[in-house]
Amino acid sequence: MSRPLAAFLLLMVMSGCVPQAFTLVTPGAVTVGSVTIQVEAGWNEVNPAYVAYLRKGGATWTRDGLLLNRIIVxxxxxxxxxxxxxxxASAAYPKFRADMLPHEVAAFVESSLTKIAGEGEVLATSSNLRPARYGDAPGxxxxxxLSFADAPEQRGVVGAFVIDDQLSxxxxxxxxxxxxxxxxxxxxxxxxxxxRIAT
Amino acid sequence: MRLMTFGMLAVVAVAALAGDAAFEVPEHAIPPGYKPEVARDERGIWRELEDFEKELERSPLRITDPALNDYIDDLVCRVAQGYCGDFRLYVVRNPHFNASMAANGMMVIWTGLLTRVASTDELAAVVGHEIAHYTRLHTLARFRKIRKGMTVGTIFSFGLGIATGVLMPIGEMVAIASALKFSREQESEADLLGAKLIADVDLDPHAAYRIWRNLIEEDQRAEVKREEPGLFTQTHPDPVDRAEVLEQFASATYGPPPEAARDEVFLAVLANNYKWLMDDQIRTARYGRTEYLLERHAALGVPEGLVHYFRGVMLAQRAGAGDLAAARTAYEQAAAAPEPVAEAFRNLGYAFMKDGDVERAREHFGEYLARAPGATDKAMIEFYLQEQ
Incomplete structure (x- = not known):
């Protein structure tokens, strides 16, 4: 690395211009785009610049590090x-359809998670599909x-609902x-x- | 890192060659039971691979079903003949087409291979190709070629840099190009020796080129094309050339292909594992490819209830013009088939519910739960039944 470049990077780090990776999420009702979520203390928002899969307006939080736990909104x-x-485009991600049936939404999520982890690198399986309510909205x-070829298995829970043809x-x-x-x-x-926040 | 190391050391199978039709089938370069004892670099490669193999043994994506493993293992042994004891088979859950052989006899078969071959002979052709890589010591030869080429290339680049004042990795690029050409030559060798190996045990060597023709056709049907590697990075010959050479070789050496016959043993293996194999394919969301595979499976004789069901799933996932109506028809055909998939009734239940036909929705949901009493989406179905 050239000396001027090293000096520039050092200056950036010292001046705090390098994007911060984590920001503490304030406990309570947190708004992420058109959705509010109740959050307890201890979660940290990951700078979207470090989360390649996140679309604009989404959020990823973690308590102990992304490999150990995460919330995706x-x-x-x-x-x-x-x-x-x-x-x-060649990645061929599945696309959402507003009239998807419950099991089709679960399959859509399975396929989407498979894509971000890498086709063939992960086995994404859903189970125990059940009804839920998100305020007044059925979901x-x-x-x-998620079973990986060479990483610890990840398990968790997914919530989804559709309002005005938009999936949360x-x-x-x-x-x-x-x-x-x-x-x-x-x-x-x-x-x-x-x-969903009333509009 | 470990994966990268493996990637460098393993000879990625499925792909190979070109060239004219002077068919000199190479001989095995090592005897059965071979172990590296002299060369330090070869022993080093084996040690690296042993570490990787230990991880692969524990991989959650490894298929441990005894019936499926026995079927492929028996085939490996049949084709390998005296080398049978040199190989360890790992069937890995991956919906794409590939197989690989490492220098130490670790053979990896991806499950996407099973949805893409049409018979035991075609599977054997891939296995034979992999065995040929092993007995010809291809991994070691390639490793040495790259090492030597990069050493010379680096010295050349350095000398050029001193002479011109501009440091460019020209020597290294030449070395890489040379290694890729070498890799393509190895693939050609493995193709011919592999076809010979399967012919030696009374399997059909014509299967070797049929696989490539099918893959070419599948690729043409893909709605979203994969990004192909550039010319500079191609480790394998063009599949069209490869199929042509293999056809010429098989026809010239063994005569015309035998009359096509239904392979009941392979079909039973495919049908017994079809649900999870196609679930994995569906998750790729590659509709054109899935549609092509389903058409082939129908022609092969996979139980129609299974094929119709997955056709319905694929159409509903794609949801293009007319697809949702076609999906419903496919579910109806799946439900009417001799051995219907339980989920076909569920999906029809939802369809009737959308229509407002509560009676028929109930009937189909009930049929689904009767056929799949352990269904984990039971709460969802019961919720809809209570809502009506």
Whole structure:
């Protein structure tokens, strides 16, 4: 590395110009785009610049580090859009459809998670699909498991509901078994607290 | 890191060659039971691979079903003949088409291979190709080629840099290009020796080129094309050339192909594992490819209830013009088939519910729960039944 470049980078770091990776999430009602979520203390928002899959307006939080636990919030996905940021058209991310049935939403999430982890690198499976309510809105909740070729399994819970043809998605994932079990009730509470903001 | 190391050391199977039709089938370069004892670099490669293999043994994506493993293992042994004891098979859950052989005899088969071959002969052709990589010591030869080329290339680049004042990795680029050409030559060798190996045990060597023709057709049907590697990074010959050479070789050496016959053993294996295999394919959201595979499976004789069901799932996922209506028809066909998939009734139940036909929705949901008493979405179905 050239000396001027090293000096510039050092100056950037010292002056705080390098994007901060984590920001403490203030406990209470937190707004993410068109969705509010009740959050307890201890979660940190990951700078979106460090989360390649996150579409504009979404959020990722973690307590202990992204490999150990995370909350993913994608407040609104319109018909024809992918759930996560599609890196290139050849990645062939599945697209949301406003009239998806409950099991089709679960399959859409499975496929979307498969895409961001890498086709063939992960086995994403949903189970225990059940009804849920998000305020006045009917929705669904289901368990999710991500088995990786060479990383610890992640387990968690996904909540989803559709209002005005827009999908709201909140997921909790934790490394199995320790973090997924330790934080499961926390994750479920966060998922269940999601509400669409009245417009 | 470990994966990268493996990627460098393993000979990625499925792909190969080109060239003219002077068919000199190479001989095995090592005897059965071979172990590296002299060369330090070879022993080092084996040690690295042993570490990787230990991780692969524990991988949650490894298929441990005894019936499926036995079927492929028996085939490996049949094709390998005297080398049978040199190989350890790992069937890995991955919806894409690939197989690989490491220098130490660790053979990896991706499950996407099973949805893409049409018979035991075609699966054997891939296995034979991999075995040929092993017995020809291809991994070691390639490793040495790259090491030597990069050393010379670096010295060349450095010398050029001193002479011109501009440091460019020209020597290294030449070395990489040379290694890629070498890799393509190895693939050609493995193709011919692999086809010979399967012919030696009374399997059909014509299967070797049929696989490539099918893959080419699948690729043409893809709605979203994958990004192909650039010319400079291609480790394998063009599939069209490869199929042509293999066809010429098989026809010239073994005569015309035998009459096509239904492979009941392979079909049973495919049908027994079809649900999870196609669930994995569906998750790729690659509709054109899935549609092509389903058409092939129908022609092969996979139970129609399974094929109709997954066609319905694919159409509902794609949701293009007319797809949702076609999906419903496919579910109806799946439900009417001799061995229907339980989920076909569920999906029809939802369809009737959307229509407002509560009676028929109840009937189909009831049929679903009767056929799948352990269904984990039971709460969802019961919720809809109570809502009506």
């Amino acid at each position: 994608v407040p609104s996905t319109a018909a024809g859009e992918p759930l996560f940021k599609e890196p290139k 669904i909740v289901f368990d999710i498991s 998605f909140v997921a909790y994932l934790g490394a199995h078994p320790y973090y997924s079990e330790r934080d499961r009730s926390r994750g479920e509470a966060i998922v269940a607290s999601a509400r």
